[in-house]
Amino acid sequence: MNGLLWLATTALASPFTDQVAAHPPVAHPEPAYHFAAEVYSRIAAAEALAPGVIVPERIGSTIENRPIWAFAVRDPATPVTARLLLIANIHAMEWIPTEDALAFLLDYAAHPVGGVEVDVVPIVNADGRARVEGDLLNGRNLYRRGNAAHVDLNRDWAVNRDSHAIWKALLPGRYATSPSALSQPETQAIDGLLSRDAPDLSCSDPAHPARNSAFDGFLSLHSFGGFIYYPWAGRWHRPDEHAGDWRRYQQIGEAMEAAMGAHAYRPRQLSRWGFFFRGQGMELDHVYGTYGIPAFLVETTRSGLERPADLHTYFRWYNPRDPARHVRAGVDMLRAWVTATINNP
Template sequence: MIAVLWALLTARMCSVAAAEPAAAEPEPEGKGAPFSAWVLRQHADVHPEPQYHFAAEVFHAIADAAAARPGVIEAQRLGESLAHRPIWAFSVHDTAVPVQKRLLLIANIHAMEWIPTEDALAFVLDYAAKPEPGVEVVVVPILNPDGRARVEADLVAGRNLYRRGNEAQVDLNRDWSVNRESKAIWRHLIPGRYTTSPAPLSQPETRAIDQLLRNTSDVPFSGFVSLHSFGGFIYYPWAGLFERAPDWGRMQGIAETMQGGMGPHAYRPRQLSRWAFFFRGLGMEIDHVYGEFGIPAFLVETTRSGIEGLPDLHTYFRWYNPREPARHVKMGLGMLRAWVTAEPLIQAMTSQPLADLPGSTK
């Protein structure tokens, strides 16, 4: 639903003022505080979305699972957000088998998209209980902790504000380095629809993921999923180019495997730029991960929205997050489980940087 929301919301997005600052609490243990110490200071009061986890509850659930299975879930601090909240990644793997394949799953890049975090949390807990031998999955359940903190504060205060960006109001999913310039003729007719952040990787949240991909050399990442909502699609690159990507057939195949794990009403695979004839997503995460690193990359628009009636049309949080997430989370889990085993353990990496291939821009 990327483009629909685009059209509906651009005016509102611009009018959302930076409400009260969402400063992170100071960290007595300093920046190096381990996850187990950090999480003890995280609290969530009773809140108006009991079917969803607030951030503190997400991390407590993971901490409990990590304590129950020592070594299976390992926390890694990737960096910190603009407002100095830690960005946590959790590596989940079978401790009895050496890692032969490594996958990266991120969620909640957009502030209001919470069901992706529910999917990511469910996956961490499920995968820790039954990991695929040799396959490590690194999960970042909340990539935009500052935006999310603002949404949490809105919900508690009963405010209905539209939020998408990070602390600096930057759309983190237009902040990557590949395909930032559109060649689409439509850009001349609707230029406001072809925007990016001021510079590639301008925000600490996007840089944290880029660095993780760049610094992981023993067993490099060979798969990437970014969970969004809503729309019911499994998108693959390119997002910013209409042309087919060199590996589009392979990515279509993986996406079909993911679709096959979902049961009825499964999400549908598609190249993102072909969502609509005028649509191009510039500087998006899947073009970066695929174009820079040669990793098959997927942006999943989970659910087909949470809108169940007219009143929901005026409640931004509901657009993205169905009242009863359980059924959707189950579908997401089936999809992610299928993704983990979609390709053989050893997968030859593309040797040439794809961003240098004809057609791609950087």
């Protein structure tokens, strides 16, 4: 960031800009990626240039008291009639999701869809990510996935926690969940945002259940795999809580695929990834099952492994050396997710 932007950012004091000022970016060995301090300084610079378009909110704190930031992005001149939630970096080493979320946030701030607010949480697992940053700075090659309590935040949700698959006894590691639902401050922060300001359902028609959230759609970015997953993850059944849901998932997923061009990710129901596979207690089942809104989990890239030596570098498994092409395709995919979700009610 140049000096003028830095001044503009720090002159408008707020809890967010205070934090940005207190944690200036440092040089590091993965310059194609942003460390957390760089993510937030880029957002602060964009926020300062277009007041009211990007609104930061601290939605929670991690175990080690790092803030969990959400950024509401919208055209301030148009009343909000739809809201979507995009989260990234639940898993500590999955950084290209944060790059996608950051690039999308900046692009959407420059070209918002009138009336459609997108809330972006670019870093959910801030403690896990901070450990990976320390590893990179110190030349350590450690495998990290969970938060500070070593809980997998991808398996800490309330819906479809129990596996009925007979394979559970054979492959117990595949089916591991956390000790109890929403046991961690990071998952509580996301769930709190989803449940806040929910519409009053007391007079809704039970034959057509209304969504149970102020949000109209949800997407969680992971790496790697190249798939656009939709529920259910924890059971084989089609996602048909409300009539037409499965068709809607396919329509939104296919619109996202079409927007990506070559090497597009493919939409698929997660539990049908393999005949033995179930993902118990995952965020997409939780959001769809609890709030009745379409929920996707996107596995970005088809891994960052390009050379034999990469197999020995955990960070590279998830994060390609040059993220630019993947991030451009990711932004196109996310813009298609916004319009397809709004256009397929």
